[in-house]
Amino acid sequence: MKKFIKGVRFAPKNYSDEVEAKIQHYKKEGYKLPSRHLLRTEEQLAGIRESAKINTALLDYISANIREGMSTAEIDHMVYEFTTDHDAIPAPFMYEGFPKSVCTSINDVVCHGIPSTKEFLRSGDIVNVDVSTIYKGYFSDASRMYMIGEVKPEMQRLVQVAKECRDIGVQTAQPWVRLGDVGAAIQEHAEKNGYSVV
Structure with missing residues (x-):
């Protein structure tokens, strides 16, 4: 039997009595609840939204420029240039040694494909471009799937x-x-x- 927990959104500060009562109720029921340090203030949510605006604009930019014949390294270059031109940081770059600014996963590559100068987009390919942006300390992450040519x-x-x-x-x-x-x-x-x- 599924238990859905619906109600008021978590508030990171100044919990209402109603929210606190729900938290305590579900805690007693044995539900695993996020710790309060995971809850975000309105200021933090605004920072995340600003990061996400850049991240989404980046995916829109890729949508307008991705094409058959380009290498996945060219996509990586586009991501790096666009992100840094917007005073942001591509989060994957050098994360635990990851050498690129984006993940490009073609066809049967499930995720986290590494861009390469030897890997080119061909008609019939599907490619997932996964971008993550850090802006003023706030992270956002999204991906889009692109169909190249005749799929x-x-x-x-x-x-x-x-x-x-x-x-x-x-x-x-x-x-x-x-x-x-x-x-x-x-x-x-x-x-x-x-x-x-x-």
Whole structure:
């Protein structure tokens, strides 16, 4: 039986009596709750939003410029230049030794592909470009899947179902809903369409 926890959004400071009562109730019920240090103030949320604006604009820039024949190293260069031109830092760059500013995952590469001067986009490819931005100490992270040239219908369907799974995950991720329920909703839709999740 699924237990959905719905109600008032967490408030990082000045908890209302109602929110505090919910926290204590679900704690007694045995639910795992995030520690209060994970809760964000309005100022912190504003900082995250500013970082996300740059991150989204970066993906829009890539959308306008990605093309058949370019190397994944060129994508990496675009990401580095755009990010630093906006006074931000590409978060992956040199993180635990990662040598690039972005992850580029072509076709059956599930995630975290490393850009290369020897890897070129061809018609029929699908490529995920995963960008993370640090702006004034605040992080944002997102990716987009791009279809290059003439993509086979089965690959188009994979991209479409993955997008639907993302949308279902976002819709399910509401205050007081367990993370496991978000994952279950995504997995259910993927499997219903003949796919599995990683």
